[in-house]
Amino acid sequence: MSDAIIKTEHLRFAYAAEGGLSPVVLDGVDLEIEEGSFVAVLGHNGSGKSTLAKHMNAILLPTGGKVYVDGMDTCEDADLLDIRRTVGMVFQNPDNQIVANVVEEDVAFAPENLGVPPAEIRKRVDDALAMVGMSEYAAHAPHLLSGGQKQRIAIAGVIAMRPRCVVLDEPTAMLDPIGRDEVLKTIRLLNREYGMTVVLITHHMDEAAQADRLVVMAKGKVIADGSPRQVFQRVEELRAVGLTVPETVELCWELRREGLDVPLDAISDEECAQALYQILK
């Protein structure tokens, strides 16, 4: 498949421990991320979802199986920089990924590392800041910004590399609802307006619901893969692995148990209200 930007084949991973390998974190993951798609990876803590993310730009290397980024084997040392500039990575704590004490200097960090000419860096920095809606903060000190703003700067710092794919590892876990909204809006924009492939690692159902495709992980394996509508219908399976579903789906599911014929694919408030309305008619 040529249109898969990231591909894992029988990916297995276990951290090295004294006296051999510790328990397996990833246990045979086969996944293809199509270019231009918005994929959410859902799982509880310890399901292996963050470990999977770290394989997507060679921070971790498989102990079994293969990971390909745009056709490059992540185990090839020679391709390391190309892999990292193809797949950018945003982490949970925005404070710990901001390098410089001026916003635009920080966004310039990756292009500087790549040896991009100064005039081009200027353009990339301005573009990246505009894409995340932080242009007016170019000269600010990052530590005075809100959590959501900091995380948007971190995203700008990654997209200034002009990657084809951005992997975000629980980017909203430390943010308040306003910050979370800001970041999610930015992510959607990157995908819809700029065609960037987005992989969002999360344990928030409402965030996962916004993706085109939902991959659910448990115990190092993929246990469900499909559109949010398809996946959320499997309420009981999700609960069994420590996840919940959006309250809208849960309500429909509860009513179904009472013998009502409510569809389970009503995710948004409006869809749910309409579904309930239809029953009353």
Place this chain on the structure above:
Amino acid sequence: MALKDITLGQYFPGNSILHRLDPRTKILLTVIYIVALFLAKQLAGYGILLLVLAAAIAVSRVKLKVILKGLKPILFIIIITGILNLFWTPGDILWQWGFLKLTVQGIWAAVFMVLRISMLIICTFLLTYTTSPILLTDGLENLLGPLKKLHVPVHELAMMMSIALRFIPTLIEETDKIMSAQKARGADFDTGNLLDKAKALIPLLVPLFISAFRRADELAIAMECRCYHGGEGRTRLRQLKYKTPDIVGIAGGLLLCAGVGVLGHFGL
């Protein structure tokens, strides 16, 4: 007092000509000025240098009060040096009390020494007051660039310095938070003797160190993800460029230094 109130970096943003000069120019001028201070021998030399410094302060628009405040921590050293020079310089005795001899030469030596130290400190302060830390780091890295050939890790040192500057506010905030959390569990940071106070710091320092290491770890990974691979082949967003004022400034500085040197040579 909250830790957050401490101003750091001692940089006062502004738009004076001194602020706008290339950081390398300012570093070089500071060095030239210090050399000139050591070449000055008598009143004429010191007078000229004092005038130049006063002019620079006026141009920078940094308040004199702020500058004098900076001298406070080393006031003790200045006074001691002054007294030593005052009483231990041999020459024409004006007044004597036991082993203390006050000489004409001593008075002059003390005045010059106090002036020299104060002016040296003030001119370095003026550099940090008018140059943002990040520019200062850039300037130093650039000026020390030739040392890379001698395998001095100039880029790495500059990177460390700028990361340290970046994380100072974060760690101060963190210290504040951990302190409050431990106080909520009854920790007492204020009372007791020195040993008690040192012991009381453990619940603060251990979490702080652990957090600093965790941050360092995460930052390192984030930097690698953004293709950081040392200074080789690295370009910069901000290009340092000498402009006309820089060239004029350095030329002026050199002339001043030479002038003071000549005056000193003739004992003026």
Place this chain on the structure above:
Amino acid sequence: MEPIIQTEKLCHTYSAGTPFERFALVDVDFTAYRGEYLGIIGHTGSGKSTLIQHLNGLLKPTSGRVLFEGQDIWESKERTRQTRFQVGLVFQYPEYQLFEETVYKDIAFGPKNMKLDDGEIDRRVRQSAEFVGLGPEILEQSPFELSGGQKRRVAIAGVIAMEPSVLILDEPTAGLDPVGVSDILRNIHDYHVAKNATIIIVSHSMEEVARTVDRLVVVDDARIPFSGTPREVFAHEEELVAMGLGVPQVTRVFHRLRRLGVDVDDTVYTMEQAKAAFLDVLKRKGAV
């Protein structure tokens, strides 16, 4: 109901008299009653963190008073100190304050500062570990070897061990997955029931507070615009949204249903209530 902690015209100003002056709290009258389960909601910077740090004397009011059991907590040094133990405060991400070699010693830090005897300290450490669901085998481990969720529970146990009659928790479930969230909420509930303690929980998640609290206090722009039962508070959907807050998802759905012309009780805020309200509409329709 008997008030346990109150603020009277509480004001707090940061960096007073400088250009950075900021009013974090303005004339706040706040009351928490003995044995109640209270939620405080407000967005970042609303003043809610400043408020809770006044309740156990970590911050001193710029003006106004803080009363614990009717007495001003700043009356004397000793009174302030005692209030710290009586009003336990668990900060956000409390796992970052752990520092001892063993879980046992870390939990014992608070009781030790209270100058309790060893037997009492031991009893409290073991009991509070039990409250947060940590087995005795974990007590001798280093807290740094534990998982994130376990670390958080150790930190909460460290405050519970002081046996405060008021337990305040700032975002106790931040960053946890759904299982971690319900575990922690259950632990807190257990403490509430066992000690008849007043619980004050600060949260961003409306679904979460809706499930747990008896009463809600809304903090916005350094003031308390309104408070009441979840039912009363969530009726202000528009105002809450304007404050960067919101209402639980089921409440939103039922508000919409009502706008579609359905005669349904739209003051529901939990799953059970929603289900019951909808079945009730169906029943009435069937009867007609």
